[in-house]
Amino acid sequence: MVLDKIIPDFNLTLTNMVLNGLELDPNYYGCPEEIHKRPPSVPRPYWGMWFLGSGIVMLMLYIPCFFAIVTSPLLKSPAYKTMLVLAIYDISSIFIHSISTGILGFFGVPFCDYPRLIATLGGVALGSWMGCCIASMTLAVIRICDLSMQMNIKKCFAGNKIYFFLFSFFVYGVGAGILTKPVIFTPTHMSWFFDPMVGKNPEFYVNLPHTYNNIIMAICTIVFYGFLSYLAFRTADPNAQRSSSRKVIILLQSFFFCIFHTIASVLYAYMQFIAAPPFLILVSQIAWQISSGSVCIVYLTLNKTIRTSVMKMVCPKSYLYGRRISIMLSMNSNST
DSSP states (O other), X not given: OHHHHHHHHHTTSHHHXXXXXXXXXXXXXXXXXXXXXXXXXXXXXXXXXXXHHHHHHHHHHHHHHHHHHHHOGGGGSHHHHHHHHHHHHHHHHHIIIIIIHHHHHHHTOOTTTSHHHXXXXXXXXXXXXHHHHHHHHHHHHXXXXXXXXXXXXXXXXXXXXXXXXXXXXXXXXXXXXXXXXXXXXXTTTTEEESOOOSSSOGGGGOOHHHHHHHHHHHHHHXXXXXXXXXXXXXXXXXXXXXXXXXXXXXXXXHHHHHHXXXXXXXXXXXXXXXXXXXXXXXXXXXXXXXXXXXXXXXXXXXXXXXXXXXXXXXXXXXXXXXXXXXXXXHHHHHHO
């Protein structure tokens, strides 16, 4: 009985496509011979330009942050190691939910035109999303441990133990991408669904690992980042200006990490089982975008270490000149 459930699911995976000579299983992904029964080509030039343009902007902002994390002396810490893995998954996600979505949507490319390409992109999208989920949750736990030093769970991330978690992120993300059903792009809605819309039973394409992941993600995001905000207020000194600024920064980080991940998680789980209106589908797609893109915005606006490193990379002369001016002003004020 168990094999009867596992084997059909495996037949819909990218691994099965590779083992089958790069051919998708025709029982599930075979396109009808009649053209009118196939998914239609619906060009969406305006939305296509939006997703492509915003994706390019996200990459231009995130890639310097990625190199700032790689070259940071803080990379020795568990938090920065986790941020590095999260950045890899986020950048991979941006290539799918923005760049690929924009190009495919601009030209209105349906599944049956390039089934193997779209299925492969869908597998990468799914693996990247689920990898982002587990990495961001672990990062929240590490941040909680940093604020609450007495928590015994902090020992789990000490020393080389963090590499076990980093390896689990890789296994979880890659496994989801190649061993579960991929999402398929639908130009009509400018979004990705598990059902390729080729006239088969939609129940074939329900991806339960993705559903469980999203439900757990939504709950844990609210609980972990809410608790992180609570700890920030509880441990901060109300009389210290620096402490007050730190509270604001942690709250803003928690908000941006929490709200868009939760919206994307809930809506994509919802759309697997219930037909959603077009505007809600676009909201879920944009929330998926921002859940990745907002991370680099948080780094650049609220993380002084990464922001300084990026400034040195992007405009080193201006940065050094500004530093000299600030030092001279500080010396003059001290002398007076």
